[in-house]
Every structure is written in C-alpha cells, then in structure tokens.
Amino acid sequence: MGKLLDVILLAMHSLSVHLVRSGLTMLGIVFGVCSVSVMLAIQTGASKEAQEKLSVLGSNNVIMNSIEPARETSGGGGPRRGVRLKRFGIKHADIKCIVDNVPGVEDYATVNKVKLRYYCVSDRKRYSLVMGVTPNYQDILNLRISQGRFISAADMLHMQPYCVITETLARKAFRCENPVGQTIRLKGQPFDIIGVMDYIPSKLGISEEDIPIFIPKSTKVGKFGEINVNWYDGNMTSEDIQVDQLILRMEDESAVLKAAPVISSIMEKNHDRLEYAIMIPLKLIQAKAAQQKKWDMMFLVIASISLIVGGIGIMNIMLASVTERTREIGVRRALGAKKGDIVIQFLFEAMTMTTIGGLIGVIIGYFLPPMLKDTFDITPIVSVPMLIGPFLMAVAVGIISGLYPAKRAAALDPIEALRHE
Amino acid sequence: MEPVINLESVTKTYHVGVGVTALDGVDLVVPDGQYVAIMGSSGSGKSTMLNLLGCLDRPSAGKYYLGGDDVSTFSDNRLSEIRNTRLGFVFQSFNLISWMTVTQNIEIPLFYKGVSRSQRRRKSAELGDMVGLGDRLDHRPSQLSGGQMQRVAIARALSNDPMVLLADEPTGNLDTHTGEEIMEVFTDLNARGRTILMVTHESHIAAHADRVITLKDGHIESDIMDYNVDEHHG
Numbered sequence: 001m002g003k004l005l006d007v008i009l010l011a012m013h014s015l016s017v018h019l020v021r022s023g024l025t026m027l028g029i030v031f032g033v034c035s036v037s038v039m040l041a042i043q044t045g046a047s048k049e050a051q052e053k054l055s056v057l058g059s060n061n062v063i064m065n066s067i068e069p070a071r072e073t074s075g076g077g078g079p080r081r082g083v084r085l086k087r088f089g090i091k092h093a094d095i096k097c098i099v100d101n102v103p104g105v106e107d108y109a110t111v112n113k114v115k116l117r118y119y120c121v122s123d124r125k126r127y128s129l130v131m132g133v134t135p136n137y138q139d140i141l142n143l144r145i146s147q148g149r150f151i152s153a154a155d156m157l158h159m160q161p162y163c164v165i166t167e168t169l170a171r172k173a174f175r176c177e178n179p180v181g182q183t184i185r186l187k188g189q190p191f192d193i194i195g196v197m198d199y200i201p202s203k204l205g206i207s208e209e210d211i212p213i214f215i216p217k218s219t220k221v222g223k224f225g226e227i228n229v230n231w232y233d234g235n236m237t238s239e240d241i242q243v244d245q246l247i248l249r250m251e252d253e254s255a256v257l258k259a260a261p262v263i264s265s266i267m268e269k270n271h272d273r274l275e276y277a278i279m280i281p282l283k284l285i286q287a288k289a290a291q292q293k294k295w296d297m298m299f300l301v302i303a304s305i306s307l308i309v310g311g312i313g314i315m316n317i318m319l320a321s322v323t324e325r326t327r328e329i330g331v332r333r334a335l336g337a338k339k340g341d342i343v344i345q346f347l348f349e350a351m352t353m354t355t356i357g358g359l360i361g362v363i364i365g366y367f368l369p370p371m372l373k374d375t376f377d378i379t380p381i382v383s384v385p386m387l388i389g390p391f392l393m394a395v396a397v398g399i400i401s402g403l404y405p406a407k408r409a410a411a412l413d414p415i416e417a418l419r420h421e
Numbered sequence: 422m423e424p425v426i427n428l429e430s431v432t433k434t435y436h437v438g439v440g441v442t443a444l445d446g447v448d449l450v451v452p453d454g455q456y457v458a459i460m461g462s463s464g465s466g467k468s469t470m471l472n473l474l475g476c477l478d479r480p481s482a483g484k485y486y487l488g489g490d491d492v493s494t495f496s497d498n499r500l501s502e503i504r505n506t507r508l509g510f511v512f513q514s515f516n517l518i519s520w521m522t523v524t525q526n527i528e529i530p531l532f533y534k535g536v537s538r539s540q541r542r543r544k545s546a547e548l549g550d551m552v553g554l555g556d557r558l559d560h561r562p563s564q565l566s567g568g569q570m571q572r573v574a575i576a577r578a579l580s581n582d583p584m585v586l587l588a589d590e591p592t593g594n595l596d597t598h599t600g601e602e603i604m605e606v607f608t609d610l611n612a613r614g615r616t617i618l619m620v621t622h623e624s625h626i627a628a629h630a631d632r633v634i635t636l637k638d639g640h641i642e643s644d645i646m647d648y649n650v651d652e653h654h655g
Contacts, residue, residue, distance in 0.1 A: 017520040080615020336533040
C-alpha cells in the first residue's frame with residue numbers, strides 16, 4: 001500500500017515538473033470525458049422525457065382529433081358576412097364503425113369542445129375551453145385529480161351541471177378558498193365545481209392557457225347544443241362537429257400498431273376530405289426515440305473520437321517523455337529498478353494524467369448539462385453513478401495509451417540508456 | 422575469507438556484424454576491502470569490464486561470483502536486485518535526476534528496495550550529512566556545484582550499504598582541486614572498509630588505489646599492488 005502511494009506520489013511529482021505540458025495533455029481527456037458525460041446526460045434526459053410523454057398520453061392509446069378541412073376555393077370569393085355553418089370532423093358513425101371493426105379496442109372516450117365565457121366572483125368574463133367529456137376520460141388519459149372527484153357516469157346520465165377545473169384556474173379564481181362546492185357560470189349557466197385536476201398534459205391539444213373546464217358530455221350537448229357558434233371579427237361562424245376528440249384505448253401496444261392502418265382505411269372510406277387527424281403516441285415516441293438514437297450514436301462517436309484523440313495525445317507525450325528521460329531510466333535501472341518498476345512508473349504517469357483529467361471532465365460533466373437545458377429542447381439528467389462510466393473510460397485510456405510508452409521505457413538497455421545524451 | 426568479486430575466465434563477445442571480443446578470458450579476484458583502479462585506453466575493454474562487474478550485462482562465457490553467488494546466470498530481475506543491494510554506482514557525469522531533490526536522489530536505491538518513507542528520510546538525511554550536504558537536502562542538482570553533485574551521487578551509491586562501490590571516472594567532469602576532494606572521500610570510505618572498484622584513465626587518480634589493473638585488448642596487461650592490503654580490512 002505504501003509502495004503504491006510512493007509510485008503515485010512519484011508520478012505526481014514528475015508531472016508537476018512539466019505542469020503546462022501535463023495540463024495541456026490532460027485537456028484532451030477533460031474534453032473527451034466531458035463530452036461523453038454530457039452526451040449521457042442528454043440521452044438520459046431524452047429517454048426519460050419520452051417515457052413521461054408516453055405515460056401521459058398512454059402508450060396504448062390512439063388519439064383522433066377533428067380538424068377543419070382546408071377551405072374549398074371553388075366557393076364564392078372572399079369572406080361573406082353572415083352566417084356560415086361548417087360541418088366537419090369525426091362522426092358518431094365513425095366511432096361505431098371503428099369500435100366494431102378494429103380489433104383490440106378496450107375503451108374509448110370522446111370530447112366535445114366549446115369556447116365559452118365563464119364567470120365567477122373574483123375572475124370574470126374570460127373565455128374558457130369547455131370540454132364535454134365522457135366519464136372514462138380521466139381513466140384513459142391517466143389524469144390526476146387533486147381535490148374532489150372527476151365526472152361520474154351518474155353525472156353523465158343525469159346531465160348534471162357539474163364541472164372539473166384545473167389547478168391554475170382554481171388558484172386564479174379562488175385563491176386560498178377551496179373551489180370544490182363553489183359555483184362558476186358558463187354562458188350564464190351555473191355549474192358546481194366537483195373537482196380540481198392538478199395538471200394538463202401537453203400534446204392533448206389543450207393547455208393551461210386555454211382554461212379548460214371539464215363538464216359531462218351530455219350536459220354540454222344538452223345545454224349548449226352540438227353546434228358551436230363563434231363570433232369572430234364581426235363574422236359569426238357555426239361549427240357542427242359531432243366529436244372533437246376520440247381517444248381509443250387498445251389492449252396493448254401491438255394492438256395499437258395494428259389498429260393504425262385499419263382506422264386510417266375506415267376513415268378514408270367514410271370521409272372524402274381530410275377532416276381528422278390520427279395521433280398515435282406510441283408511434284410518435286418511437287419515431288422520436290429512433291431519431292434520438294441516431295443523434296446519440298453520432299454524439300457517442302464524436303465523444304469517443306475526442307477521447308481517442310486525448311489518448312493519442314497522452315501516448316505521444318509519454319513517448320516523448322521516455323526519449324527525453326532515457327538517461328533517468330538508465331540511472332534507475334542501474335540503481336536497482338526492475339523492468340516492472342519502470343513500466344509502473346510511466347504507466348502511472350499516464351494514468352495519473354488521465355485520472356485527474358477524467359475527474360475534472362466528470363466534474364464539468366456534472367455541472368454543465370443543466371446549463372444546456374435551453375440549447376437542447378431536452379432537460380439533461382445527470383447523476384453521480386452515471387459519471388462512473390466516463391471516469392473509468394478515462395482511466396482505461398490512461399492504461400491503454402501509457403502501456404506502450406512504458407513498455408518501451410522498460411525495454412531500454414540500461415547500458416545504452418546511461419550513455420544517452 | 423571469500424572474495425567479494427571473483428571473475429573466472431570471463432569473456433564478452435559482441436555480435437555487431439562480425440563478432441568482437443571485448444573481454445577475453447579475464448580472471449580477477451578482489452578481496453573485501455580492496456581499493457582497485459582499472460586503467461586502459463579506449464577499446465581496452467574497461468567499459469565492458471565495468472558493465473559486467475556492475476551486473477548491467479552478463480558475460481558470454483565464464484563465471485562471475487559476486488559475494489559468493491554466480492550472478493552470470495541470474496535473471497534480469499535478480500540482477501536488478503543485485504545492483505540494488507550489493508552494488509553502488511558513481512558515474513562520471515553524476516547522473517542525478519534533475520527534477521528530484523538531493524534527498525529524493527539519495528533515496529532512489531532505498532525506494533526500489535522497498536524501504537518505508539520514514540526510514541528513507543532518515544537514511545538519506547544521515548548520508549547527506551556524511552558527505553557534507555546536510556544543509557542542502559532540499560536543493561535541486563542544478564543548484565549544486567559539480568563536487569557537491571558527485572557527493573550526492575556517492576551518498577546515493579552508499580544508501581543500501583553495498584558490497585562494492587563502482588566508480589566510472591568519478592573525477593572526469595571535475596576540476597583538479599574538486600577531483601582531489603572527491604578522491605579523499607573515496608580514500609576515506611576505503612579506510613572504513615568499503616571495497617572500491619574505479620575505472621579511470623588518469624594515473625594520478627589511479628594512484629589513490631591499493632591495486633592498479635591495466636587492461637589492453639580485452640586482457641589484463643598488468644596487475645600491480647601499490648600497497649599491500651592490510652589484513653584488518655578483510
């Protein structure tokens with residue numbers, strides 16, 4: 001143990017003599033290890049993000065949205081004043097067709113949206129996105145309720161004037177008060193708040209800014225009708241959309257992938273316009289993961305190259321050092337150093353450089369990724385165990401790049417070495 | 422009493438294109454405590470002789486007994502151990518390691534012997550004192566004069582209390598006055614019983630020795646006992 005410490009101290013001392021040279025040589029390893037660490041952090045962040053998105057949208061779900069088809073240009077030129085009724089989107093008949101024909105559909109939820117003014121005591125007259133949903137909406141999308149409850153089948157059946165609001169709205173409209181049991185007015189109609197949802201997952205086509213308010217679908221249709229009337233720039237547009245969103249839950253992931261083409265063909269048969277969009281979270285995530293994998297590979301290659309370049313730098317310097325210190329090697333051999341002692345001495349010098357370089361690289365690699373959050377649209381994740389790999393890589397680079405110069409040093413003939421000028 | 426060094430018809434042949442015989446059947450017996458100078462012109466074989474005696478090389482034929490062991494058959498590692506424990510080297514150009522301090526230089530043989538750090542510190546301080554450099558232990562070789570550097574080298578050579586001190590032109594890089602001082606150190610060491618083998622081409626340096634051996638073309642040309650070795654040295 002004491003001997004090992006002696007060898008390490010000897011290596012440190014020797015490196016400290018050429019501080020600038022050792023430092024510059026080390027830099028290659030620092031960059032290499034740092035880039036490997038950052039790459040790992042980004043990769044981990046990306047895969048975690050993908051997992052989260054998948055769990056939010058549901059890997060077994062197929063989400064279909066009604067979209068307004070591109071306007072036919074054949075109609076009369078220019079916008080007309082007056083009433084226009086636009087009828088498009090997913091029909092009830094489509095749902096029946098899909099549920100009957102697509103294998104593996106476990107359950108489905110539907111959404112009907114309408115933009116309405118809401119009114120409550122402290123926050124008044126703003127538009128909210130009223131979502132008429134089926135009771136299983138919460139379960140299918142795995143939404144969390146922080147207070148109260150979600151819409152029940154009974155609420156649906158009795159067309160109850162109940163609503164579920166978001167945490168954001170609850171905070172804004174009711175401050176510290178418990179919103180459950182309070183009343184909110186939607187287009188003049190009172191609704192009792194029965195629950196608060198703690199967060200709205202992205203990619204559902206709604207965000208907190210839309211101020212979504214969830215009510216039973218039956219209540220929506222009963223109170224506000226299926227035709228949504230919007231006033232826009234003095235124009236009144238009416239939209240007749242039977243189903244705004246359809247969320248199908250499939251048995252498993254393979255059912256999801258098999259369902260996609262079947263749903264597409266059903267929809268293509270029933271609609272001659274593109275008035276729907278099919279989103280398959282699983283596919284989206286898979287595509288993203290595949291793309292991410294390509295980037296990861298490329299980055300890994302670049303990071304490895306920089307480590308290799310660092311290793312070559314170490315080897316180069318060590319070879320120069322051996323030549324420069326031939327005389328020293330001869331002296332040491334004359335004074336009793338075995339070949340192994342010389343190997344160990346030079347190997348430890350290389351390893352000390354890469355170990356220190358690796359340590360610095362890992363430290364930078366720990367603190368740098370969080371700063372890159374805005375550069376990549378991914379939140380990199382770093383952890384100490386994750387950095388053990390890059391660090392060990394640096395140590396290994398030291399061994400690999402130091403071994404040849406060290407062996408060469410040991411192989412020197414002591415007589416020749418002593419004569420070396 | 423067994424001799425410290427016993428060469429039995431040692432031959433060394435180099436194969437550089439044609440074979441060159443550098444030493445040709447040399448016999449040499451050096452008893453303990455003797456101070457031997459080896460002289461000879463360049464090409465006489467004295468460097469080869471020193472390399473063999475210093476266990477840096479093995480003879481092509483013949484036997485070399487050092488302290489009773491036939492080291493001519495020893496492996497590379499065992500020869501390293503022999504050099505470390507039984508031999509002390511003093512070179513013409515001092516051969517101190519420039520980036521290490523006086524103490525660290527003196528410690529090198531102790532380091533390879535596996536002596537603990539605290540013991541090394543103690544021993545190197547002791548030896549530094551002995552050669553009169555007790556106040557310069559933390560100096561670098563570049564901060565020392567030639568004579569001082571050679572003293573450090575002598576201290577280093579003595580650190581493992583070797584059977585034989587091998588010196589290769591120890592005054593070759595020193596001025597006459599400093600050279601004489603270093604010779605005094607050797608004489609002093611010999612007086613305290615140290616066996617010394619010194620290669621030199623200067624006869625006034627060789628004159629300090631008990632016995633002067635002259636090599637020529639790989640043979641011992643002459644072997645003169647200037648002084649009889651006192652029995653108490655053995």
